Amino acid sequence: MSENSERYARNFDTLTWLEQDRLASAKVSVLGLGGLGGGVCEMLARIGVGHLTLIDGDVFEASNLNRQLLCTEALVGTSKAKAAEERIRAVNSLVQVTPVAVYADKATLFDMITGSDLVVDCLDSIHGRFMLQDAARKAQIPVVGGAIAGVSGQVTVIFPEDKGYELIYGKRDHLPARGVESHTGNISYCALMVAAVQASECIKLLLGRGDVLQNKMLIMELWSNSFEIMDLV
């Protein structure tokens, strides 16, 4: 067995070879490379998603060390996008990585994500999430959104025709800048649990397989071990 087929040997028979090939030609953008994005991009690279655009203008701070997989002590003060690129190249050199080490804004985001099959929302700002939803709608691609606070997390999938974040956060003219995570912080295992669910939703969307959380939200709360799918419409 060649190294490349051995690399994916443990994906079978959960995946078929045809599905593995589809993942190899798939293009995913990840916006935000912190607690969620660091986990999502690693999982997508390991399963074999062939093209990753990794977007974040931020640099690591010491406060990221408690949960962000890409953050090490040596990397504090350095680019998150650059760290993600190096990590993905080290994990799976078959993946074509495009790091984007600038903050996305309304004017630039569409160009960054257009051409992708989907975009993963790993942002930490509610306003930013709406901006991403707008850009994804224009690009006609789905958003896989995840958000965390403390040991609680939520995941949803938004297609271009959906109301999306308005159903979760309300009208955009009455949005708080941040959610309650500004009080609770974010715990490592919760971030990675939500990242794992986001990665799973990505794979299902790319393969057209399984149930996705369109107009639904999976809510997870780890003090009480609550996992529940809520209907948003």
Next chain:
Amino acid sequence: MAEIKIEIKLFVTLTAFAPKNADNFPVQEGTTVEMLIRDLNIPADTVKLIFVNGRKQDTTYVLTSGDRLGLFPPVGGG
């Protein structure tokens, strides 16, 4: 008016407002979610999402016996 029992689950920062008997909480028939939020002393602007029996509702929803009510603050971290 008759008394009915509902189940209340509060999430993240709202857990601070959870009543002792949240699993079997008595309310008067005709009580809306808005009235209950006020009775529990939860600041109205801290509740972002309301689910009853797994479906999104708004504050005007009239509670009925056996309802499972979930209240969520805005969660936006990444």
